[in-house]
Amino acid sequence: MADFNQILNAGDVDGGIINVVVEIPQGSSHKIEWNRDLAVMQLDRVDPEIFAKPTNYGFIPQTLDEDGDELDALIITDTPLATGIFLEARIIGVMKFEDDGEIDDKVVVVPADDRNTGNAINSLADLPEQLIKQIEYHFNHYKDLKKPGTTTVKSWGDVEAAKTVIHESIERWNQK
Numbered sequence: 001m002a003d004f005n006q007i008l009n010a011g012d013v014d015g016g017i018i019n020v021v022v023e024i025p026q027g028s029s030h031k032i033e034w035n036r037d038l039a040v041m042q043l044d045r046v047d048p049e050i051f052a053k054p055t056n057y058g059f060i061p062q063t064l065d066e067d068g069d070e071l072d073a074l075i076i077t078d079t080p081l082a083t084g085i086f087l088e089a090r091i092i093g094v095m096k097f098e099d100d101g102e103i104d105d106k107v108v109v110v111p112a113d114d115r116n117t118g119n120a121i122n123s124l125a126d127l128p129e130q131l132i133k134q135i136e137y138h139f140n141h142y143k144d145l146k147k148p149g150t151t152t153v154k155s156w157g158d159v160e161a162a163k164t165v166i167h168e169s170i171e172r173w174n175q176k
Helices: 129-141 159-173
Strands: 017-024 030-035 040-046 056-061 072-075 086-099 107-109 149-159
Touching: 017 030, 017 072, 017 107, 056 129, 072 086, 072 129, 086 129, 086 159, 129 149
Parallel strands: 072 107
Antiparallel strands: 017 056, 017 086, 030 040, 056 072, 086 107, 086 149
């Protein structure tokens, strides 16, 4: 496997199309993470199945969030995507999130070329309200069996708010 941070950058943030690497397929309870030091995908843990991911989950290359990891992305598709692939993705918003007191935001994206929907999803408002509720519920509760009350969805932001978070994360990457 290639080192995604060596061969990919964040993409065209200002143009709204970024590169995203898939770590966890939608519906999986396996917590798979990019191990930056070894440049491999690693199974970190197996979560209870009731906390399976409601979306695909990945990261944006050459970024660092405030928690020290690459900036996370929630990838909205109709079916699961495979671990270790990358896609060009359209930014549609950001979930402002806190995990154990640390900022751990999640940029929300869809595939840049989605012929199934006719590229109809361009903002969080284009998603079903029920999906937003499910994502929020998941992230507010997925650690409840081990560390209850340690995760909080703070708010949701639009495309411009997401771009700001990405630019800040690129700046952190460049300063490391």
